[in-house]
Amino acid sequence: MAENPNDWDPATKLIRGGLSRSQFGETAEALYLTQSFVYDSAADADARFSGENPGYIYSRYANPTTSMFEERLALLEGAEYCRALASGMAAVHVALTGLLRAGDHLVAGRALFGSCRWICAELLPRFGVETTFVDATDLDAWQAAMRPNTKAVLIETPANPLLEITDIAAVAKIAHAAGAKVVVDNVFGTPIFQKPLTLGADIVVYSATKHIDGQGRVLGGAILGAKDLLEESYRDIIRHTGPAISPFNSWVLLKGIETLDLRVRRQTETAAALADQIADHPASGRTLYPGRADHPQAAIARAQMTGFSNLIAFDLGTREAAWRFLDALEIVDISNNLGDAKSMATHPSTTTHRAMPEDKRLEIGLTDGYVRMSVGLEGAGDLARDVGRALDAARANS
Numbered sequence: 001m002a003e004n005p006n007d008w009d010p011a012t013k014l015i016r017g018g019l020s021r022s023q024f025g026e027t028a029e030a031l032y033l034t035q036s037f038v039y040d041s042a043a044d045a046d047a048r049f050s051g052e053n054p055g056y057i058y059s060r061y062a063n064p065t066t067s068m069f070e071e072r073l074a075l076l077e078g079a080e081y082c083r084a085l086a087s088g089m090a091a092v093h094v095a096l097t098g099l100l101r102a103g104d105h106l107v108a109g110r111a112l113f114g115s116c117r118w119i120c121a122e123l124l125p126r127f128g129v130e131t132t133f134v135d136a137t138d139l140d141a142w143q144a145a146m147r148p149n150t151k152a153v154l155i156e157t158p159a160n161p162l163l164e165i166t167d168i169a170a171v172a173k174i175a176h177a178a179g180a181k182v183v184v185d186n187v188f189g190t191p192i193f194q195k196p197l198t199l200g201a202d203i204v205v206y207s208a209t210k211h212i213d214g215q216g217r218v219l220g221g222a223i224l225g226a227k228d229l230l231e232e233s234y235r236d237i238i239r240h241t242g243p244a245i246s247p248f249n250s251w252v253l254l255k256g257i258e259t260l261d262l263r264v265r266r267q268t269e270t271a272a273a274l275a276d277q278i279a280d281h282p283a284s285g286r287t288l289y290p291g292r293a294d295h296p297q298a299a300i301a302r303a304q305m306t307g308f309s310n311l312i313a314f315d316l317g318t319r320e321a322a323w324r325f326l327d328a329l330e331i332v333d334i335s336n337n338l339g340d341a342k343s344m345a346t347h348p349s350t351t352t353h354r355a356m357p358e359d360k361r362l363e364i365g366l367t368d369g370y371v372r373m374s375v376g377l378e379g380a381g382d383l384a385r386d387v388g389r390a391l392d393a394a395r396a397n398s
């Protein structure tokens with residue numbers, strides 16, 4: 001074959017990557033809804049279990065539809081290897097537990113997706129792993145947190161919910177000097193706009209539930225990195241603890257990812273305009289969008305991202321004003337999901353971050369006036385009108 005898929009444009013990778021047609025020559029990717037596989041002979045079964053024959057054994061281990069999704073995502077990411085799992089949280093859980101043992105230490109940014117924070121703060125300590133949370137924008141804090149037993153660091157950038165940016169390359173340098181592996185949760189960055197592996201990360205994780213599906217249908221997750229590292233750290237955990245993704249969900253994600261590049265670029269274009277509109281409106285205080293020059297880490301965002309994605313956070317001053325904003329929306333949904341074709345807005349301090357104690361919320365700057373919005377694919381003019389009206393409503397009575 002003269003074509004090298006690694007050289008393809010992202011849009012081509014998303015349509016053609018990993019495609020493996022059956023003997024029937026189907027156009028669309030086949031859905032192999034099967035739990036197990038049969039063998040030509042007893043000797044063939046023996047060869048598959050020994051690994052001498054690389055064929056499929058059981059869908060908890062691997063499945064042909066899931067393999068197509070894994071290859072497609074790996075090609076897009078520029079990763080050697082990918083394992084798809086049942087959800088983003090399954091991916092984060094496996095990514096961390098595969099690297100850590102009792103007595104090890106983890107360093108993580110203090111602003112994290114709620115369930116990721118729970119794993120680090122509550123679950124890992126039960127098994128003898130200690131976590132130190134740091135202000136992820138402060139390189140001295142990362143450096144000071146490193147210990148001889150630090151085996152992993154977890155970076156989420158842009159971070160939920162206030163879109164704080166961490167310098168991946170700088171933290172990777174600090175972590176590697178201390179002998180720790182670098183795990184990056186790249187959901188908000190998306191595989192279109194941010195490539196953590198090229199910046200020094202060892203492992204990238206995704207919730208495919210978000211932009212990769214992008215149409216609100218299924219949960220999914222993925223872990224990407226070097227094949228040796230993934231095989232050594234994760235193969236047996238995945239086989240024996242059962243976080244396997246349903247082949248049906250892999251198939252939905254395979255079809256969803258075909259339009260990822262188109263969708264995320266359009267959403268980002270609309271988000272950039274809305275962020276300016278929100279920032280210019282008298283109802284809003286601070287407006288956080290990594291593509292705006294007034295974002296506190298705008299320079300790092302520009303250096304490590306090629307686009308600034310579709311999430312915006314903005315402060316309307318009080319919980320009452322934030323709720324008036326949400327309740328006045330007629331097109332945008334009130335929902336904590338993100339990356340969807342449908343625009344959505346949420347009030348983090350009473351939803352996604354309500355389990356976080358107030359002092360920890362204030363530590364990351366999350367006051368009750370903040371709204372987080374995920375911009376979808378509706379017409380930009382319609383969204384501007386809806387958001388403008390809701391901002392007017394937020395200001396009334398304040």
Ligand SMILES: *Cc1c(COP(=O)(O)O)cnc(C)c1O
Binds near residue numbers: 092
């Ligand atoms: C949604 C999300 C997750 C968890 O993914 P699920 O698919 O919901 O399990 C993890 N990290 C980030 C940054 C997310 O946005």
